[in-house]
Amino acid sequence: MTLVGFVLMSYVFFFFFFLSVGRCQLQTGFYASSCPNAESIVKSEVSKATQQDSRLPASLIRLHFHDCFVQGCDASVLLDDTSSFTGEKTAGPNNNSLRGFEVIDTIKASLESSCKGVVSCADILAIAARDSSVITGGPSWDVRLGRRDSTTASLSGANSQIPSPAFTVNQLISAFTAKGLSAEDMFTLSGAHTIGQAKCSSFSGRLFNNSGSGQPDPSIRPGFLKSLQSACPQGGDATALQPLDVATATTFDNQYYSNLLLGRGLLNSDQVLSTTVGTARNFVKAYSSDQSKFFSNFAGSMINMGNISPLTTPNGIIRSNCRVPS
Ligand code: HEM
Structure with missing residues (x-):
């Protein structure tokens, strides 16, 4: 090979090498x-x-x-x-x-x-x-x-x-597909609400005057409604907290989905998954009766979510202080 040929080949090699590093998964x-x-x-x-x-x-x-x-x-x-x-x-x-x-x-x-x-x-x-x-x-x-x-x-x-907790199922699906995730990822990742807390302000709209109807959201089971209304009274502390999973608040399990089937979802965006007839409801039913299916799908959907548009070499930086962009 001539020297010129060698130099050219090297350029081509390094060009594709860096291209592949830049795109590396x-x-x-x-x-x-x-x-x-x-x-x-x-x-x-x-x-x-x-x-x-x-x-x-x-x-x-x-x-x-x-x-x-x-x-x-x-x-x-x-x-x-x-x-x-x-x-x-x-x-x-x-x-x-x-x-x-x-x-x-x-x-x-x-x-x-x-x-x-x-x-x-x-x-x-x-x-x-x-x-x-x-x-x-x-x-x-x-x-x-x-x-x-x-x-x-x-x-x-x-x-x-x-996505907003006031969203409908279709709006929730759109928010996820806009990020390259599927409707199924949305049904599955919502199951993260098996742990954690929400402020009254995130769901109080459902308790007294749902969508301006002057009535509570009819999909909330009566006993659950009563306890939420007393925990989050009108004019009360909007920052008071309620568990997202009323049954097992600090355990990661499939109880969230069983709650939904019983009208015990805290956020509107939770409850609509089981009250809206369609695929979402089918997933809620399947996960409520099969925790291992929920767990393996949750792991897969978390990996999908973690893959959303990462910055990889040569883009981005390694911050020394996570709060500071340098
Ligand atoms: C599907 C659309 C979703 C909506 C509308 C939504 C909305 C919310 C809202 C309103 C809260 C309570 C915030 C507050 O009152 O301070 C909350 C809490 C929480 N969300 Fe979501 N969320 C969604 C999806 C997700 C996903 C995909 C995950 C994770 C994979 C997630 C994990 C959590 C957790 C763990 C909490 C409790 C946090 C804590 O206790 O500090 N959520 N979410």
Whole structure:
């Protein structure tokens, strides 16, 4: 081969090599050599923090969801507002509602001291979500890793792309398909509401004057309605909390779906899955009678959600402080 031929071949090789690296998919074991203890560090911090606060696993799973639905899974949700930067924390669905930021800080600090500048905040969110499922009794899965962190956030995206609890089934499906997820992913991931809490303001519209009808939502079972009305009276504390799963609030199981069949869903967006005739209701029935089917589908749908538009090399950065875009 001539020298010119060799140089040309090398260019072609490196062009395709970098193209393929740039497009590279997330992978399990991504930190196996660069930070072998990464996953065990996250797990032990999630476990320590859960001993202090039993709600924390729910809050961490939700953080990953709100991260992935806005600009992809890039840790944009963790960025703090400053005088020159607007993050997502003040968006309607996030403000005074998202929790767990301090635990992410603790995990990041621990990772930085073991392997400086290696593990992204976006990957921490994905690993912590898996560990949160496991610690509450839910399924485990191998987390695909290699996400990098954004230097930007989108307040308008957080306001418009995270589904509302007032949505109908069709609106919920559209919000998920807009992110490349399926209707089935939506039915399945809604099952994360088997743990965690919601403020009265997230569902009080259903209790007294549903959609301006002057009546409560008729799909709420009478005894459950009474207890919600007394927990969240009109003019009462809108920040008071109720469990999303009235039966087993801190255990990750399939009880959420059984609740729906009994008219005991807390949010409108939960209850409509069983009251709207169609595929959603079929899934609710199937999951309520088959926990292992719910668990294996949940693991698959969490992987799908974690794959939404990740930043991979050469894009994005590894933040040293998850709150700061540098
Ligand atoms: C299908 C559309 C969804 C809607 C409309 C929705 C809406 C909500 C709302 C309104 C709350 C209560 C917030 C508050 O009152 O402060 C909540 C809590 C929660 N959501 Fe969702 N959500 C949806 C899907 C998801 C998904 C896909 C996940 C995760 C995979 C998830 C995980 C959670 C968890 C675990 C909590 C409890 C958080 C805590 O206790 O800190 N949600 N959700």
